[in-house]
Amino acid sequence: MGPGEHMRGYLEFIGDIGLFALRAARRVLVPPFEFQMILRQIEVTGWKSLPLVLSSGFALGLVLALHTRTTLVQFGAQAVMPEVQSLAFFNEIGPLLAGLLMAGRVGAGIGAELANMRATEQIDAIEVLSIDSFKMLVIPRIIACSIALPLLSVFMDVMGLAGGYLAERATSDLSVQLYISRAFHSVSWAAFIPPTLKTAIFGAVIGLISSYLGYTTDEGAEGVGRAATNSVVLSSLAIILIDVVLVKAIFFLFPETAI
Amino acid sequence: MNDASTPAIAFRGVSRSFGGRTVLNNVSFEVAPGEAFCLLGRSGMGKSVTLKLTIGLIQPDAGAICVENDNIVGMDEDGLSRVRSRIGFLFQSAALFDSFSLHDNLAVPLKRLRERKPDEEIETIVQKNLDDVGLGKDGHKMPAELSGGMRKRAGLARALMLSPSILLVDEPVSGLDRVTASEIDDLLLRVRKRDNTAMVIVTHDTREARRVADRVGVLDNGSLIAVGGMDELATNQSALVRALVSEAQ
Numbered sequence: 001m002g003p004g005e006h007m008r009g010y011l012e013f014i015g016d017i018g019l020f021a022l023r024a025a026r027r028v029l030v031p032p033f034e035f036q037m038i039l040r041q042i043e044v045t046g047w048k049s050l051p052l053v054l055s056s057g058f059a060l061g062l063v064l065a066l067h068t069r070t071t072l073v074q075f076g077a078q079a080v081m082p083e084v085q086s087l088a089f090f091n092e093i094g095p096l097l098a099g100l101l102m103a104g105r106v107g108a109g110i111g112a113e114l115a116n117m118r119a120t121e122q123i124d125a126i127e128v129l130s131i132d133s134f135k136m137l138v139i140p141r142i143i144a145c146s147i148a149l150p151l152l153s154v155f156m157d158v159m160g161l162a163g164g165y166l167a168e169r170a171t172s173d174l175s176v177q178l179y180i181s182r183a184f185h186s187v188s189w190a191a192f193i194p195p196t197l198k199t200a201i202f203g204a205v206i207g208l209i210s211s212y213l214g215y216t217t218d219e220g221a222e223g224v225g226r227a228a229t230n231s232v233v234l235s236s237l238a239i240i241l242i243d244v245v246l247v248k249a250i251f252f253l254f255p256e257t258a259i
Numbered sequence: 260m261n262d263a264s265t266p267a268i269a270f271r272g273v274s275r276s277f278g279g280r281t282v283l284n285n286v287s288f289e290v291a292p293g294e295a296f297c298l299l300g301r302s303g304m305g306k307s308v309t310l311k312l313t314i315g316l317i318q319p320d321a322g323a324i325c326v327e328n329d330n331i332v333g334m335d336e337d338g339l340s341r342v343r344s345r346i347g348f349l350f351q352s353a354a355l356f357d358s359f360s361l362h363d364n365l366a367v368p369l370k371r372l373r374e375r376k377p378d379e380e381i382e383t384i385v386q387k388n389l390d391d392v393g394l395g396k397d398g399h400k401m402p403a404e405l406s407g408g409m410r411k412r413a414g415l416a417r418a419l420m421l422s423p424s425i426l427l428v429d430e431p432v433s434g435l436d437r438v439t440a441s442e443i444d445d446l447l448l449r450v451r452k453r454d455n456t457a458m459v460i461v462t463h464d465t466r467e468a469r470r471v472a473d474r475v476g477v478l479d480n481g482s483l484i485a486v487g488g489m490d491e492l493a494t495n496q497s498a499l500v501r502a503l504v505s506e507a508q
Binding site for chain 2: 032116117120121122124125126127128129130131132
């Protein structure tokens with residue numbers, strides 16, 4: 001296959017995803033609203049991802065603080081360590097890492113689950129019961145990811161700060177009150193809300209891409225593994241690329257956040 | 260509504276290809292209300308495709324498919340949804356929803372009705388249908404906990420939840436031992452006798468066809484090469500048809 005055909009394949013894929021997203025946007029406002037399925041998916045995507053997010057956030061906060069402190073000490077600026085830690089987590093590390101972890105755990109799960117349902121005729125079974133399978137399976141997953149990811153991002157931020165405090169505490173007598181006070185000294189709502197809310201877009205992208213890959217597969221059992229793998233790879237890539245655009249958009253809309 | 264003179268299902272000159280391979284070529288047949296029609300044939304001859312065409316999961320390349328009074332070819336989703344509410348479908352793998360208990364699998368169709376029934380009534384119908392297939396005490400189980408025969412019976416119970424006038428059955432006894440297969444056939448016979456349900460049963464088990472069907476159609480290379488009773492087909496001029504039917508004797 002030549003480069004031209006590769007490019008055509010990519011463009012077709014992006015077009016298909018776009019049409020899938022349009023279909024989702026049209027169907028999301030049409031009853032019946034799948035509240036039970038959405039709650040169920042929030043449990044699967046959010047609640048069950050919490051241990052992973054909490055442990056990863058804490059570990060990353062600890063490691064980041066250890067590295068940052070070494071550098072700050074060289075410039076005699078170790079006092080600003082809590083501030084650096086909070087800005088790093090609230091602005092970028094929390095939202096992006098939560099998104100990538102979710103792309104790995106939830107993206108693979110959605111892709112594999114829907115592809116398996118396709119391969120075992122469960123999606124056909126939904127259709128023959130006069131139920132709109134797209135509304136029942138795809139829309140709740142996209143909505144659930146959009147709701148769960150901002151919440152997970154906040155948990156990631158909190159645990160990152162907790163890990164940072166543990167690292168700080170190991171080398172100084174800084175009290176919890178002072179650490180928190182310094183950490184939140186420079187964090188305005190504008191530095192916290194937009195980066196956290198951008199994860200709702202990350203969540204929608206993860207839900208959309210993995211649902212598309214699982215729901216539309218027609219390769220039987222072989223397609224299940226492929227859908228899972230591609231869901232992780234493409235969701236992660238999409239999040240990183242979209243993050244570039246969103247960061248620029250946040251700087252444009254909230255100039256005070258651009259340091 | 261349907262009357263006795265309107266076929267439950269009518270295929271008229273239906274053709275369907277997949278990637279240049281013709282799976283069905285100008286196929287025509289009718290199934291009367293309350294009739295059990297078996298489609299026999301070797302693997303890959305278009306039997307399951309015929310069922311999926313009947314319920315609108317696949318659209319034909321040419322021809323008309325009428326379910327009672329409705330031609331479903333080119334029908335919109337709302338129309339298809341209306342037609343599908345009169346048809347039950349038992350999939351080859353039963354296609355139970357993995358993440359739902361057996362009870363919830365059966366309750367899904369009723370909970371999604373436009374005019375939803377009260378919860379107590381749904382409970383009563385679910386329990387009755389589970390009892391009918393001998394799974395009355397297994398409603399709490401997940402599909403993964405069920406044996407092959409139990410899954411088929413559960414799939415049948417779910418297919419009957421909306422009291423369909425037509426039942427499509429894809430390989431109901433494949434992969435089952437002779438005793439369990441016979442139990443599934445008994446269930447199909449009982450449903451037909453009780454509800455006068457028209458059935459299209461896809462199978463490659465000629466013993467099942469002899470036991471359950473009023474008429475049998477033999478599909479080969481995309482064409483319906485013979486239609487009739489089993490005894491009639493035993494003297495058919497096609498060697499394939501005679502070979503298939505003789506297996507049942």
